[in-house]
Amino acid sequence: MPAGLHPRTHLSKESIFSRMSRLAQQFGAVNLGQGFPSNPPPAFLLEAARRAIGVVDQYTPPIGLPRLREALAEDLQVAPENVVVTAGATEALHALAEALYGPGDEVVMFEPYFDVYIPQARLAGATPVLVPMRLEDRWQVDLSALEAAITPRTKAILLNSPYNPTGSIFSHEDLERIVALARQHDLWIVSDEVYDELYFEEAPTPLRQLAPERTFTVGSAGKRLEATGYRVGWIVTPPALAPLVAGMRQWSSFCSAAPLQAAVAEALPVARREGFYSALRSSYRSRRDLLARGLEGMGIQVFLPQGTYFLTAKFPGIEAETLVREARVAIIPGAAFYADHPAPEGLFRLAFCKKPDEIELALERLERYISVKR
Ligand SMILES: Cc1ncc(COP(=O)(O)O)c(C=O)c1O
Numbered sequence: 001m002p003a004g005l006h007p008r009t010h011l012s013k014e015s016i017f018s019r020m021s022r023l024a025q026q027f028g029a030v031n032l033g034q035g036f037p038s039n040p041p042p043a044f045l046l047e048a049a050r051r052a053i054g055v056v057d058q059y060t061p062p063i064g065l066p067r068l069r070e071a072l073a074e075d076l077q078v079a080p081e082n083v084v085v086t087a088g089a090t091e092a093l094h095a096l097a098e099a100l101y102g103p104g105d106e107v108v109m110f111e112p113y114f115d116v117y118i119p120q121a122r123l124a125g126a127t128p129v130l131v132p133m134r135l136e137d138r139w140q141v142d143l144s145a146l147e148a149a150i151t152p153r154t155k156a157i158l159l160n161s162p163y164n165p166t167g168s169i170f171s172h173e174d175l176e177r178i179v180a181l182a183r184q185h186d187l188w189i190v191s192d193e194v195y196d197e198l199y200f201e202e203a204p205t206p207l208r209q210l211a212p213e214r215t216f217t218v219g220s221a222g223k224r225l226e227a228t229g230y231r232v233g234w235i236v237t238p239p240a241l242a243p244l245v246a247g248m249r250q251w252s253s254f255c256s257a258a259p260l261q262a263a264v265a266e267a268l269p270v271a272r273r274e275g276f277y278s279a280l281r282s283s284y285r286s287r288r289d290l291l292a293r294g295l296e297g298m299g300i301q302v303f304l305p306q307g308t309y310f311l312t313a314k315f316p317g318i319e320a321e322t323l324v325r326e327a328r329v330a331i332i333p334g335a336a337f338y339a340d341h342p343a344p345e346g347l348f349r350l351a352f353c354k355k356p357d358e359i360e361l362a363l364e365r366l367e368r369y370i371s372v373k374r
Pocket residue numbers: 035087088089090091114160163164192194219220221222223228231232233
């Protein structure tokens with residue numbers, strides 16, 4: 001056997017999310033770690049998927065099934081020719097990394113960061129530059145630190161709003177300042193908006209509305225329709241760039257699963273018409289509050305999210321792998337989202353896309369564990 005794979009396979013290590021899910025299964029823990037919903041997808045999506053199998057079974061164009069591009073354009077109020085369908089938002093972000101930057105380039109992003117951003121930048125040969133968010137009584141963006149991080153090598157700003165793991169949403173004013181910086185330094189913007197329908201106060205501003213000429217928006221049917229395993233995502237590109245981005249993803253998955261693209265095309269207008277997203281928001285709001293109240297009742301400091309289905313909290317003196325074994329609750333340590341700076345002391349991310357009785361059981365177990373430790 002030839003010796004050794006390429007050194008870049010150091011990036012292939014198991015993610016903390018997969019590890020915590022595996023440990024959760026092994027120890028019979030409630031899994032508030034990985035962000036996949038306990039709810040099944042809505043019936044209108046399941047029925048559309050069943051109908052599509054046996055009908056839409058062959059390759060679609062790499063740019064996406066035409067009827068899904070049309071449905072996305074209608075839903076997002078963009079031109080269908082600027083839409084590319086991908087195998088989840090993960091592939092969308094990968095295709096953009098391949099299309100936008102390479103060796104010698106820098107990509108500025110915020111820390112804590114969603115786990116795929118750094119390996120994808122590195123696989124493209126670029127250098128990720130991390131700008132830490134400030135955490136006092138809430139998460140805050142430091143735009144002067146963002147400005148200071150931009151160099152002549154910077155190619156793009158990558159941001160996520162609503163933001164995993166902080167749950168924060170960039171204000172309209174913050175986005176305007178970010179756009180002004182991008183224009184001043186002539187940068188691309190990659191706006192990861194997979195939680196665009198998961199907000200609890202004001203709806204987030206889609207960044208493409210402020211800078212259509214330079215913004216790539218990334219979205220996910222998995223997040224919107226509670227079907228993370230379907231692997232249907234999308235990119236909205238600036239004008240005329242969709243064929244080039246689609247041309248890059250033809251070398252990886254070629255296209256997303258055809259019948260599931262057809263199912264999402266059918267489900268998107270139904271979700272909008274039937275108020276699915278507002279029902280989802282109110283269900284998540286009550287689960288967020290259940291979890292936050294329970295934690296606060298134990299004296300835990302909680303940073304209430306404005307969006308996403310994640311909540312951050314400080315559990316001083318707790319260690320995630322001990323917790324999953326001894327308390328049988330899986331949560332993600334803040335360090336999983338930090339590479340360049342230390343994570344805030346005792347920070348954890350908890351997912352509340354789980355059934356209320358799972359959240360209640362996790363709270364009972366945490367309370368017992370914490371009261372014994374104290
Ligand atoms: C911020 C963010 N971006 C992208 C993704 C990936 O989404 P998908 O499952 O559609 O690949 C996730 C998934 O957790 C996420 O939290």
